[in-house]
Amino acid sequence: MMTKEEIYKRLEDYLINLFEVPAEDIKLDALLFDDLDIDSIDAVDLLVKIQELTGRKISPEAFKSVRTVGDVVDQVYALFPADAPAKVENIE
Amino acid sequence: MVRRLDYLWRLLITGAAFLSFSLFGFLMTVTLFPLVSRLSRTNEERVNRIRWLIHKAFQLLIASLLFFKVIDFGFKGAERLSGERGRLVVANHPTLIDVVLMLSIMPQAQCMVKHNLWSHRFLGGVVRAAGYIRNDGDPETILEACRAAIQQGHDIIVFPEGTRTVPGKPIKFQRGFANIAAIVPCNIQVVTVTCSQETLTKGSSWYEIPKQRPRFYISVGEELDVKTYLAREPRAKVVRRLTRELEDYYNRKLYHG
Numbered sequence: 147m148m149t150k151e152e153i154y155k156r157l158e159d160y161l162i163n164l165f166e167v168p169a170e171d172i173k174l175d176a177l178l179f180d181d182l183d184i185d186s187i188d189a190v191d192l193l194v195k196i197q198e199l200t201g202r203k204i205s206p207e208a209f210k211s212v213r214t215v216g217d218v219v220d221q222v223y224a225l226f227p228a229d230a231p232a233k234v235e236n237i238e
Numbered sequence: 239m240v241r242r243l244d245y246l247w248r249l250l251i252t253g254a255a256f257l258s259f260s261l262f263g264f265l266m267t268v269t270l271f272p273l274v275s276r277l278s279r280t281n282e283e284r285v286n287r288i289r290w291l292i293h294k295a296f297q298l299l300i301a302s303l304l305f306f307k308v309i310d311f312g313f314k315g316a317e318r319l320s321g322e323r324g325r326l327v328v329a330n331h332p333t334l335i336d337v338v339l340m341l342s343i344m345p346q347a348q349c350m351v352k353h354n355l356w357s358h359r360f361l362g363g364v365v366r367a368a369g370y371i372r373n374d375g376d377p378e379t380i381l382e383a384c385r386a387a388i389q390q391g392h393d394i395i396v397f398p399e400g401t402r403t404v405p406g407k408p409i410k411f412q413r414g415f416a417n418i419a420a421i422v423p424c425n426i427q428v429v430t431v432t433c434s435q436e437t438l439t440k441g442s443s444w445y446e447i448p449k450q451r452p453r454f455y456i457s458v459g460e461e462l463d464v465k466t467y468l469a470r471e472p473r474a475k476v477v478r479r480l481t482r483e484l485e486d487y488y489n490r491k492l493y494h495g
Binding site: 166 | 413417421
C-alpha cells in the first residue's frame with residue numbers, strides 16, 4: 147500500500163529523471179500533455195513504469211482518461227484495495 | 239533589360255511548372271496509377287511502382303527547371319541517399335520543392351506527408367496512391383507504417399519541423415521523428431537543404447520569385463546510429479536527446495556557417 151504522497155513523489159521522480167520535466171512545473175493540477183510536454187508515446191512508457199512500481203496491470207483504456215498529475219496519482223492509488231496491503235514490487 | 243527578361247522568363251516557367259505539377263499529378267492519378275494497380279499483384283508492388291513513377295516525374299521536373307535555367311541545383315553525397323537502406327531521412331524544410339529534389343534521387347522512398355494534402359484537389363490522389371503516411375494519424379498507425387517501410391528496406395523522409403521553416407527563425411523540431419527512430423528502431427540520416435534565395439517559403443505565392451535564379455543545395459550529412467543511443471539511456475531520454483542534438487545541429491549549420 148502506498149500513500150498518495152508516496153505515489154506523487156515517485157511520479158515526480160519519473161517525470162524529472164525520465165522525461166526531463168523541470169521540477170518547478172510539476173504540480174497536482176499540471177496537465178501532462180500540455181504543461182509537461184509528455185506525448186502519447188511517453189504516456190505508454192509511464193504506464194509501464196507505474197506497472198513496475200505497483201506490480202499491477204493498468205488498462206491503457208483507463209489511462210487514456212488521465213489528464214493531470216493528480217489524475218495519475220488517483221489512478222495509481224485506486225489500484226490498491228482498501229486495507230489489504232499490496233505487495234509493492236520496486237523494479238528500477 | 240537582360241535582368242528584367244530573365245525575371246519574366248523565370249516567372250513564366252515557374253508558373254508553368256506549378257501548373258504542370260498539379261496537372262501531371264492529377265493526370266497520373268486517373269491514367270497511370272489505375273493501370274499500375276491492375277498490373278500489380280500485391281499492395282507492396284503497387285506502391286513501389288507508383289513511387290518509382292513519382293520519382294521519375296520529379297526527375298523530369300527538376301531536369302526541366304535546370305534546363306530552362308529557373309533553378310540551380312547542387313548535391314553533396316547523393317549516392318548515400320539513392321541507395322535506400324531503411325533509415326529515417328530527416329531534413330529541414332525551407333522551401334516547397336525540397337521533397338521534390340529529394341525524391342528525384344530516391345526511387346522508392348516512403349514519406350511522412352502533411353494531412354491536408356490528402357484532400358488536395360490535384361495531389362490528393364497522388365499521396366493516396368503512393369501509400370504515404372499521414373502525419374495526423376494516431377501514433378500506432380504511424381508507427382506500424384514506419385515499421386513496414388523500414389522492414390521493406392525503404393527510407394522514410396520526415397521533416398521534423400512539421401511545416402516549412404520560417405526564414406531567420408531558429409529551427410524547432412517536434413519529437414515524433416525521434417520517437418519513430420527509437421521505437422522501430424532505425425538509423426537517422428541527416429540531410430540539410432539550403433537555398434541561395436528566399437523562395438517558395440511558407441505563406442508565399444508561386445509568383446513571388448526571387449530577383450536572381452535560386453541555387454538549391456542538398457547536403458547529405460552523417461548517419462546516426464540510434465541503437466548506440468538506446469544502449470546508453472532509456473527511450474524517453476534518447477528521444478529528447480536526439481531532438482535537441484538535431485535542432486542544435488541544424489541551427490549551427492544554417493545560422494552559424
